[in-house]
Amino acid sequence: MWTQQREVGLARCVAAVHSARSAVVLTHEAAALVHVLWLRRGETDIRIAVPTNPKRARQPLVPVGFVDGILPHLSGAGRAVSLQRRRSRLRAEDVEVINGLPVTTLLRTAVDCAFDLPVRESITIVDSAVWTLCRPDRINPQQARARWNRLRPQLLAVEAEGSRRGAVRARAVVAMASPFSESPGERLTRRLIVALGLPSPDLQYEIMLDAGSQRFLDLAWPDLRLAIEFDGRSKYGVNDDIW
Structure with a gap:
């Protein structure tokens, strides 16, 4: 659909x-x-x-x-x-x-949406624009972080828009934007965390298993040993106990 x-x-x-x-x-x-x-x-x-x-x-x-x-x-x-x-x-x-x-353009689209749409609508667009521009690799995130450090000031330069309505909202969206959220659900979850005033989580947090393989957690607070995964229901359709 x-x-x-x-x-x-x-x-x-x-x-x-x-x-x-x-x-x-x-x-x-x-x-x-x-x-x-x-x-x-x-x-x-x-x-x-x-x-x-x-x-x-x-x-x-x-x-x-x-x-x-x-x-x-x-x-x-x-x-x-x-x-x-x-x-x-x-x-x-x-x-x-x-x-x-x-x-x-991607950058202009992100800025317009940050100004003019509700945060719950704009955060998925802004984040996915940032994700497209930064091309993050969670195995080697350093390059994406460097691109994000260069890109973020352009998004934060909302003063260039003068007295345009929505500047406060736009700054809030850009402040929580990140290239490391991998789905709209993760982005909406992070928006809720920010709205509740909770500490900012680490995104795509890497953990190593005993067998030497890697896993990446959607949102994590390592000091609290707490993580959140956002998944669709279809991923767990085989086992109703998990859902």
Whole structure:
């Protein structure tokens, strides 16, 4: 079902670009879709930047129903999504073309989402953008840490956005961002840990087993001998006792 939702979202992105009379750029969640970043929800609004003030800032899109094992279909009961237009003067270096679609760059997409989306929505996008840019290897994480140290100041430079709304939220998201979370579930778990005021965990913490093999824990507090693993239910479908 997630795959179907992604395909419908990409189709909506293509339609938004080709049906517009003026030059447009896909931004926010739409750009994240094209960049193949992880979103918290499978189906999302489509946002585009236009060069002038739009007559209609928001246009409802036809709802689509998604059911396991059934192809997507028009449905009055589908999730309400919309096409959102906003005037924006993006710099040339903030835009690139992927598969014929003009989108904001990875870094610009991450910054826009950090400013304008709720933290529970933006953290998965920002983290996966950072993950893509840093290309972490948990066996040898030093290179990814060095890339992250160079990249993080660019994300933290939110002062360049002037008085844009959401600056406090954006700083909070960037402060908790990391290239070492490997799934949306891990990112949402870490957001909850931060929101509860708990100590920051080590990510992808390495432990060595007696046989000499390695294991990596999603989130760990070594001093407390405590770890958290986030997994989907299907991983434990064979043994109900584990679930």
